[in-house]
Amino acid sequence: MMMSKGAAFRVATGVVGGLLLVGVGGAAFADYPDPESGSSVEVNVDIAAVENGALSLTVDAGATSLSETDSTAEHRQFTGTLPNVTVTDTRSNVPAGVYWYVTGQAGDFVGANGQPGITADHLGWTPAMVGAANGDDVIEGPQVDTSLDPVGPNNVGIGGEELLQLNLTDSQSAAVVGQWTANAELVLKTPVDVAPGSYSSTLTLSLFEDAL
Numbered sequence: 001m002m003m004s005k006g007a008a009f010r011v012a013t014g015v016v017g018g019l020l021l022v023g024v025g026g027a028a029f030a031d032y033p034d035p036e037s038g039s040s041v042e043v044n045v046d047i048a049a050v051e052n053g054a055l056s057l058t059v060d061a062g063a064t065s066l067s068e069t070d071s072t073a074e075h076r077q078f079t080g081t082l083p084n085v086t087v088t089d090t091r092s093n094v095p096a097g098v099y100w101y102v103t104g105q106a107g108d109f110v111g112a113n114g115q116p117g118i119t120a121d122h123l124g125w126t127p128a129m130v131g132a133a134n135g136d137d138v139i140e141g142p143q144v145d146t147s148l149d150p151v152g153p154n155n156v157g158i159g160g161e162e163l164l165q166l167n168l169t170d171s172q173s174a175a176v177v178g179q180w181t182a183n184a185e186l187v188l189k190t191p192v193d194v195a196p197g198s199y200s201s202t203l204t205l206s207l208f209e210d211a212l
Contacts, residue, residue, distance in 0.1 A: 053090030053177070055100060057207040060084040066188050075148050075189045082184040084130055085164060085205055089177055097212040099168065102182070103161040106203045109188070115195035118188070120159030121147040123201065125184040127164050137168035138180045148189040164205065 066078035087102060104125070109118035127140040141163030145155040165182040 052093050055087070055089045055091060055207070055209060057102065057205065058086050058088070059205060060086075064186070066186060071192075073192070076192055076194060078188040078190075080186045082125065082186055082203070084181050084183050086179060086181040087165070087167075087207060088179045091177065095211065098209060099166070099212070100207060100209045101166040102164040103206050103208070104158055104164050104184070104203055105161045105206070106158045107201050108159075109199035109201040111195065112198040112200070115197045115199075118190055118194065118199060118201075119147075119157075120201065121157030122190055123157050123159075123186065123188050124149070124155075125158055125162070125186050127182055127184040129165065130181040130183055138165060139168060140165050140182055146187065146189045148191075158203070161206070 061083035064080050064083055066080040069077060069079045071077050082104075085102060087100065089100070106120040106123050108120050109123075111117055124144050124146040126143045129138065129140050142154060144158050144162050145152065146157050147155055149155045164184060165180065167180075
């Protein structure tokens with residue numbers, strides 16, 4: 001089954017290195033408010049029913065951290081877990097042969113203090129479905145090794161779009177209504193002489209829909 005990049009639907013969420021700053025300004029109040037001088041505003045809204053539902057992606061957390069584990073004389077290794085990534089499909093009318101898939105793509109690790117960066121091919125993952133998949137054909141993507149692993153077809157890292165999970169709907173059936181969650185074990189491998197310090201990367205998750 002070919003996965004076209006001309007997808008009809010996409011949601012992207014950065015999950016590593018995200019930071020939200022909230023500014024709070026001071027408000028000026030009258031010293032002696034007069035309760036009789038206030039007024040009120042009634043706020044109204046009409047929310048229409050969603051006739052055909054929606055296909056959506058959510059991520060449990062906006063950041064994750066890697067810790068050093070099982071380093072060797074050949075390389076240093078840092079591991080962690082991608083937060084749960086959930087696809088929800090509530091649509092009641094989906095054409096036959098339509099399927100969806102989720103990909104992940106990491107950027108290079110940038111040093112916080114100006115030290116040389118670590119390219120994304122040093123980051124790999126092993127995707128896994130979390131819990132039951134509702135008895136349908138939703139599967140995790142293949143393991144992707146790092147560029148420091150032995151030579152093989154998947155030792156490229158996740159600097160390019162790599163599959164996290166895939167709905168294997170066949171050409172004779174419509175997509176199944178439900179919810180599916182996947183995560184991945186992350187592994188970063190670096191040379192032993194990597195510069196010490198803090199690094200951060202952004203891993204973008206994207207939900208695509210396409211048709212056979």
